[in-house]
Amino acid sequence: MSNPQNSEPKKTALVAVELALSQILADVRPIEETEVLVLNDALGRILAADFLAPLDVPPADNSAMDGYCYCREDVPDEGARLPISQRIPAGKAPQALKRGTAARIFTGAEMPAGADVVVMQEVCTLHGDSVEVPARAVGNDIRRRGQDVQAGQVVIAKGARLAAQHIGLLASMGVARVAVLRRLKVAVLSTGDELVEPGQPLHAGQIYNANRYTLSALLQQLNVDVIDLGIVPDRLDATEIALREAAEKADCILSSGGVSVGEEDHVKTAIERLGDLTLWKLAIKPGKPFAYGHVLNTPFLALPGNPAAAFVTFLILCRPWLQKAQGGLDHAPIEVRLAADFSHEKAAPRQEYLRARAELRDGQWWAVPFHNQSSGILFSACWGNGLAVVPLNETIAHGQLVRFISY
Numbered sequence: 421m422s423n424p425q426n427s428e429p430k431k432t433a434l435v436a437v438e439l440a441l442s443q444i445l446a447d448v449r450p451i452e453e454t455e456v457l458v459l460n461d462a463l464g465r466i467l468a469a470d471f472l473a474p475l476d477v478p479p480a481d482n483s484a485m486d487g488y489c490y491c492r493e494d495v496p497d498e499g500a501r502l503p504i505s506q507r508i509p510a511g512k513a514p515q516a517l518k519r520g521t522a523a524r525i526f527t528g529a530e531m532p533a534g535a536d537v538v539v540m541q542e543v544c545t546l547h548g549d550s551v552e553v554p555a556r557a558v559g560n561d562i563r564r565r566g567q568d569v570q571a572g573q574v575v576i577a578k579g580a581r582l583a584a585q586h587i588g589l590l591a592s593m594g595v596a597r598v599a600v601l602r603r604l605k606v607a608v609l610s611t612g613d614e615l616v617e618p619g620q621p622l623h624a625g626q627i628y629n630a631n632r633y634t635l636s637a638l639l640q641q642l643n644v645d646v647i648d649l650g651i652v653p654d655r656l657d658a659t660e661i662a663l664r665e666a667a668e669k670a671d672c673i674l675s676s677g678g679v680s681v682g683e684e685d686h687v688k689t690a691i692e693r694l695g696d697l698t699l700w701k702l703a704i705k706p707g708k709p710f711a712y713g714h715v716l717n718t719p720f721l722a723l724p725g726n727p728a729a730a731f732v733t734f735l736i737l738c739r740p741w742l743q744k745a746q747g748g749l750d751h752a753p754i755e756v757r758l759a760a761d762f763s764h765e766k767a768a769p770r771q772e773y774l775r776a777r778a779e780l781r782d783g784q785w786w787a788v789p790f791h792n793q794s795s796g797i798l799f800s801a802c803w804g805n806g807l808a809v810v811p812l813n814e815t816i817a818h819g820q821l822v823r824f825i826s827y
């Protein structure tokens with residue numbers, strides 16, 4: 421229903437998704453405050469500065485095999501029998517190798533000074549306290565000092581999100597604490613008089629609040645500090661109060677619903693009264709009513725109320741914005757090209773993000789869209805595992821390669 425008081429011209433030009441994204445990303449002021457965490461608390465956090473390796477990994481040459489090591493010069497081309505002068509298991513400091521002898525050595529054990537060949541035990545023959553080593557052993561079974569990481573090398577770049585492998589690499593360099601950027605605080609509001617929290621009885625006219633939980637979960641995946649401000653009634657005064665509180669408490673605000681042009685939609689008016697609206701109405705389907713602005717200088721991303729639209733606009737617009745705000749390096753989601761298991765004959769004035777499933781059939785990966793793409797159908801996002809993109813003003817023929825953004 422259109423609002424008679426709304427002074428917006430009837431047809432606002434829709435902003436293309438790529439333009440909207442570049443505009444909102446340009447507005448991000450990334451977090452700069454840092455904190456130091458023990459490794460076990462650092463998963464998913466953003467590294468505050470380039471990390472230089474404090475030492476070589478491995479710290480010394482070591483054996484890649486269970487076998488024998490010796491000095492290549494001590495063994496003629498046809499092989500030799502060498503007395504075994506020491507036994508070096510992993511964890512033991514070796515002694516310098518006595519010339520003309522071999523040392524028994526195990527995987528991960530440090531090479532003794534004077535040895536430059538390791539041969540695996542399978543190609544050697546043991547004779548009491550001596551070992552027969554083969555002719556022309558290749559001796560590639562040494563892991564060289566620094567072959568993983570060299571002291572001074574930048575091993576993890578500033579802005580990287582620490583994943584399990586980064587945490588492990590830091591541990592391998594003996595690092596116990598790491599400086600990360602502080603968590604981004606994100607306030608979440610769900611607008612709508614019809615909303616009821618899960619666990620409560622549902623009365624006529626009501627629906628359960630899905631977006632609050634979808635958005636909180638998506639935010640948790642980004643490791644932000646979620647400030648959940650609950651449900652906001654469909655009244656301008658209540659919306660303004662909630663937005664003021666959100667602006668004071670958080671680095672940015674995310675809301676769902678109330679951003680269309682109906683008489684019960686107050687978010688847009690509230691932003692205009694408390695700050696500025698820099699972007700409204702995108703050429704995106706689902707998610708056209710998306711808005712961006714500031715409330716008392718706090719950035720505000722207003723998502724549509726329809727659950728699938730809230731989900732899609734979060735992934736396409738909010739997630740890159742939040743990642744940049746967190747101080748993260750990578751904002752663009754990884755996408756692949758899949759064959760369209762659909763056709764789109766009429767070019768449309770909105771870029772469409774179809775909830776779709778990547779399916780392997782006869783050696784070919786297909787993007788199969790859910791049969792109902794209505795913006796209210798959240799099940800489509802559960803059935804699917806990604807978004808297939810139908811670009812603005814383009815047609816798609818069956819089998820044509822399309823962008824697929826896996827979520």
Ligand code: AMP
Pocket residue numbers: 610611612614615627628629630631632676677678679680682685724725726727
């Ligand atoms: P709105 O943008 O407020 O007009 O909402 C659009 C549609 O999404 C309406 O059908 C709402 O009932 C529905 N909706 C809004 N917020 C939520 C929510 N938090 N959870 C589930 N559905 C919602």
Ligand code: MG
Pocket residue numbers: 611612613654677678684725
């Ligand atoms: Mg509403």
